[in-house]
Amino acid sequence: MSSSFGQVFRIHTYGESHGGGVGVIIDGCPARVPLTEAEIQRELDRRRPGQSEIVTPRKEADTAEILSGLHDGITLGTPISILVRNTDQRPGSYDEMAVKYRPSHADYTYDAKYGIRAPSGGGRASARETIGRVAAAAVARQVLDQIHPGIEILAWVKTIQHLEAKVDPSTVTAADIESNIVRTGDPEMVEPMIEHIKTIRSQGNSVGGVVECVIRNCPAGLGEPIFDKLEADLAKAMLSLPATKGFEIGSGFAGTLLTGAEHNDPFRNIDGKIRTTSNRSGGVQGGISNGEDIVFRVAFKPTATIMTSQETVTNQGENTELQGKGRHDACVLPRAVPIVEAMATLVLTDHLLRQRATSL
Amino acid sequence: MSSSFGQVFRIHTYGESHGGGVGVIIDGCPARVPLTEAEIQRELDRRRPGQSEIVTPRKEADTAEILSGLHDGITLGTPISILVRNTDQRPGSYDEMAVKYRPSHADYTYDAKYGIRAPSGGGRASARETIGRVAAAAVARQVLDQIHPGIEILAWVKTIQHLEAKVDPSTVTAADIESNIVRTGDPEMVEPMIEHIKTIRSQGNSVGGVVECVIRNCPAGLGEPIFDKLEADLAKAMLSLPATKGFEIGSGFAGTLLTGAEHNDPFRNIDGKIRTTSNRSGGVQGGISNGEDIVFRVAFKPTATIMTSQETVTNQGENTELQGKGRHDACVLPRAVPIVEAMATLVLTDHLLRQRATSL
């Protein structure tokens, strides 16, 4: 197990889907940062099941309690411990899954690794684990507001299966994204995406897609070569999320179709600042931010839980079939948006604090 | 700076392209592993400039010297320090670049971060830095041979710009790949790719592409949830390489076009073992290896150094032009292959040792 992330602004998460609760300790948060439970709760509510008609109807209030590190609404510089109790537990729903491995879930691999697993609700591999990340990122956001208030971190649904939104990373707003339950920035695609999710769900099937994220007004100079390059830490952050299969920054995989003459970003003096006139680098060069928008994309596979019968084996290795049931997202993308933002916020906050350590 | 990678099998690299040398310390290598400088040299030679007619003609012997950690050809369990002296230095070639920022290089961002940079040859951001990684991975390979001798780690050129090789990850051999200077596993694409690189080079331009990699015979159970998932550490490893813009595992970005019913990998008992009958997961589920082939792809952008004139600015922010010169790869892909293998080897070795720590 390795449930820690970050070097200076460092978080430690814990919890299974159906145990006493899930939570996080944040170590390395600066002192004297204003913080309320409401700021944490607002982000947890964006991640929460049951928030709209296109996500899982499970009822999880996900109420955050701050156990430590805060005094009269101000951080103490000591570890901030945040606990979210588990409530809507139905262990009974999972009896069959204790025996049969759900295809493309982590049941088999947890057994292979640990020789034991929490059989209900996915245990530690449940997406419920991301609550701690989102809560920690809400704290990180308050830190950013203290030391670099202008930084904006926005994610949105770029594609759902074959449906692609047209979104300009340099101008899209939080209001644009939050104005619709699918959390895409393209008004034209809201209805098609919602309808597609509903159709897929009615078939007991599922879909995935791509979340795109931009970090705007990021100062130049963040990222720690060689191994902790900014894009390397972002890639790790995103691939540590459940259901992710890919990460690309700037031109990404499509950039391999260009020649160097087409791909390079020319530098120009614009209004007295050194800028690039294109941004195929995606805001990072040599692992360090260059002051342009940081733009990256994350691929989420279709939800592994589907409502049809699938071939699988038991934990004794016998061939069998599994009929999916329960209350699951047919498409995780709308709820993945705040989680992608959360991980980007954690990476950026950590790198901002790291940069301060060694600046003369 | 953060020039360390790995948790148990942990490496620390150092060195600029035109200083005293580049190298690596490996800390956490088990004792009593047979090791020779020849094994390290063989891998360095695969990475080396001047090895074929399609790579940079720079003459860098890249001779490895083991300074510590070895006694009579056996590792001591103490840090292994490997030094490669710099030899073919032509600081004069870089005078102009001390003043003008090369587009899509790290010149500007290093200045933005550190307020200083080694002006010649890219300094720390030079691909020469990867020598330490390749040398360390050659040691890691010896460790694997002691504790899991069957593990195979092979990479190859999957695409160069629009040219795509057909390679079966489950059967391709090292001999297939090493049989041609472009290091692709598809005999049909060898000549087209070589010709394309030569044509592009003759135009003073450059191209990128995709390297694909497979890890075969990996035991199930490797990878440390939550944050050190196997794919997360692989993604970080790959995005820490110069010129990389994307990473995907298994079905990757294309997997987002499938439904869950199409994407899930059914489990079956095959010859008494639990296997999946498809491998869209790419050998990893829930961050843990499932015993199937681990398959991933890495996007490399076209080389930033091109031989034509480009718009840029000076380090004083004045608009100017830069005429490329020097001896550079028009396509880094053939030399990237051993580097991708090296990073995969480092990740896997580290996770194998981590898994031993907590297994009862």
Next chain:
Amino acid sequence: MSSSFGQVFRIHTYGESHGGGVGVIIDGCPARVPLTEAEIQRELDRRRPGQSEIVTPRKEADTAEILSGLHDGITLGTPISILVRNTDQRPGSYDEMAVKYRPSHADYTYDAKYGIRAPSGGGRASARETIGRVAAAAVARQVLDQIHPGIEILAWVKTIQHLEAKVDPSTVTAADIESNIVRTGDPEMVEPMIEHIKTIRSQGNSVGGVVECVIRNCPAGLGEPIFDKLEADLAKAMLSLPATKGFEIGSGFAGTLLTGAEHNDPFRNIDGKIRTTSNRSGGVQGGISNGEDIVFRVAFKPTATIMTSQETVTNQGENTELQGKGRHDACVLPRAVPIVEAMATLVLTDHLLRQRATSL
């Protein structure tokens, strides 16, 4: 802040004395280790206030709740989160201390470092923080019982001020130590020590002393040169405890009075095993255990809180006096014994798991 300890068996603590609670996350605990809350509670009860007539009468039930990482009494390999709620809070008792710095406490330095502090009960600097360590060590003890069941870790009160107990580290038993409320291993010193503590307390004064600790049946080979030598990690562990001022192992400071000829431990073959005939090394040579008893001592200063008037300053820097009050230990030594054992257990468990990682 840095509230993490250990490399493989790694703990993260949190909590102030008068907030929502204190607790710990254990990351890196092997899976399939039997564990109950009762095993944790037993150690917390040894540490607890109010357990005897010579410790603080504060009523803190210190009831442990395991929030995660456990299923049906067996560890899952996932993070184990343990929470102890705060109950007996009397913030009113501390009003004066919010303004006046208690001499030789951490009030002033926390303000100097963080610009803020939890004013009541010592906040994060309270000895209440050690609850998380003791709970984590109770888990570590179960791990030891699985992989090296014979290892014994025992501490006792060696001195209280000028009173010194005669204890043979190679034969003293847990029963000897627990048979008396002062937790010394010398029956002759029980009454004198108890009487001395009572006398000092009646004077509103306090005393310190030395805790001695032995690790018996430790396998040879533990400890990681160069910086993570076993004695280095033990020293750090002990000096991280509140009120500690010194650490020595084996011959310690007194060993500096001997010559090399007197101090060296001769090796002999005893019953077919390589042993030393004396143990001035204290069971560690070159940072690595040699299989002999590991013996060390820790100095605890007299409790800083006393019931008489002392000169001090306000947080505005004005000279003033502070009259001590509240319910405090006149001597922390009896309650320090289980905490010293806890830290030794954590160090040893971590090093045992580290050693497994790189053993072929």
Next chain:
Amino acid sequence: MSSSFGQVFRIHTYGESHGGGVGVIIDGCPARVPLTEAEIQRELDRRRPGQSEIVTPRKEADTAEILSGLHDGITLGTPISILVRNTDQRPGSYDEMAVKYRPSHADYTYDAKYGIRAPSGGGRASARETIGRVAAAAVARQVLDQIHPGIEILAWVKTIQHLEAKVDPSTVTAADIESNIVRTGDPEMVEPMIEHIKTIRSQGNSVGGVVECVIRNCPAGLGEPIFDKLEADLAKAMLSLPATKGFEIGSGFAGTLLTGAEHNDPFRNIDGKIRTTSNRSGGVQGGISNGEDIVFRVAFKPTATIMTSQETVTNQGENTELQGKGRHDACVLPRAVPIVEAMATLVLTDHLLRQRATSL
């Protein structure tokens, strides 16, 4: 192996006494710090064998070469690699020691841990390993001079066996200490100590003693509770040095003989600053510096190598005798002084940089 030390200003050492060389990589050094090899060499010369008539006459030039991280005498912010070649190797002198375990050396424990060891000169356990630490600390000193130029770090020989120097930590100067080859700050004890070392050496015997160290003008607020308290990191640093058996800070073990009323350090406003009128805390309270002098002591055992015959065993477990020979220090204290200063400098520099990371 764990050859890394520090969190932000982080060093990695390597090398055996009789291999290709010993050295260090410093990662996390700020950019734009002036640095020359001469500054490193000056400290290495203080540590070097053969520097006076009372230390080992071995001839080791210990010439430092900076391989990376420096450009025109200014640090680049990239890893600084420093190499010191081994020269005066006499493997022949050590043939017997390849078979017979030297008492109170690390020969046996390295074999127990690794199953192999470098047989000549102590290998990795040789005090020669401290070269990397001293070189790194010379770099750290330049960093301190940039960000806190007034900090003074001075160590001296406090005792040699029963001979004790009278030194006032608040006033002793570097010139006082360097004025005599024994490196004590008490002029009265120079001759007695030198004579005692010579006498002991003439007997083929050895002695140890205590090094005392002061850090003056340290700002308040350094040290990271809970586990990385300043005294905890100092204790670890010192106990990681060869031949150390104890560490105490401020009142130390003697402080346990005082009552709380005697031991507490009263706060007073002195010249507008919050100060303590005594310093039994040793400059650290609650793990954080309080702005007073940080004073600590380190116990060094008598040198294990003596020139008389000792009982021991072979690596096959047979009883035998070993006749010491070679060129060794009869007393390491004079050469330990710069090494203690080096470790204190590394701890302080790291904590200064850590504090900057999270200060708003």
